[in-house]
Amino acid sequence: MNLLEIEKRIIELNDENERRTKEYKAFYENHKNKIQELEEGKKLLLKDLNADKINIAKNILYLYMPRRAYSDLIYLAIKDLASGCNLMKHKYFGAKDYNRWSGQREDHEYGYGPKHGNTVFALGLKQPNRKLTDHEIECCLYYLGNFFTIHDNIPCEKTN
Numbered sequence: 001m002n003l004l005e006i007e008k009r010i011i012e013l014n015d016e017n018e019r020r021t022k023e024y025k026a027f028y029e030n031h032k033n034k035i036q037e038l039e040e041g042k043k044l045l046l047k048d049l050n051a052d053k054i055n056i057a058k059n060i061l062y063l064y065m066p067r068r069a070y071s072d073l074i075y076l077a078i079k080d081l082a083s084g085c086n087l088m089k090h091k092y093f094g095a096k097d098y099n100r101w102s103g104q105r106e107d108h109e110y111g112y113g114p115k116h117g118n119t120v121f122a123l124g125l126k127q128p129n130r131k132l133t134d135h136e137i138e139c140c141l142y143y144l145g146n147f148f149t150i151h152d153n154i155p156c157e158k159t160n
Helices: 003-046 051-060 071-082 134-145
Strands: 061-064 091-098 101-105 118-125
Touching (some): 051 061, 061 134, 071 091
Antiparallel strands (some): 061 118, 091 118
């Protein structure tokens, strides 16, 4: 083997390593997500909740909740869903932290966020222009009504 052949082989092997690493990462993430979904389904079954309704709601509702939930915003979403989604068609309900203030209520149109501070909770629709069926609304109400049973490890606060 000459130097050129060695360099080409090194490049080939490095390329193969990179490709296989990417494949493994994709495989790992996919399986990790599947396992997490199964664990959540198991938890719901053990709590005797309707996993089908919850999964339908999770496909409809946009939820951003990194650290805590806001019960007043969840109640507002329940109220809006029950009365025809007049608000959530146009905006999501949110809370932000800014400076020394946490949990400031701040709703926004979809695609927008606070000018100052960071969004710490958002609840809206994944597809706000889509008309929801009565069954889908029922599933969302079921999910939000059981929110703190489903997410029993999430602290609950109210917005300021």
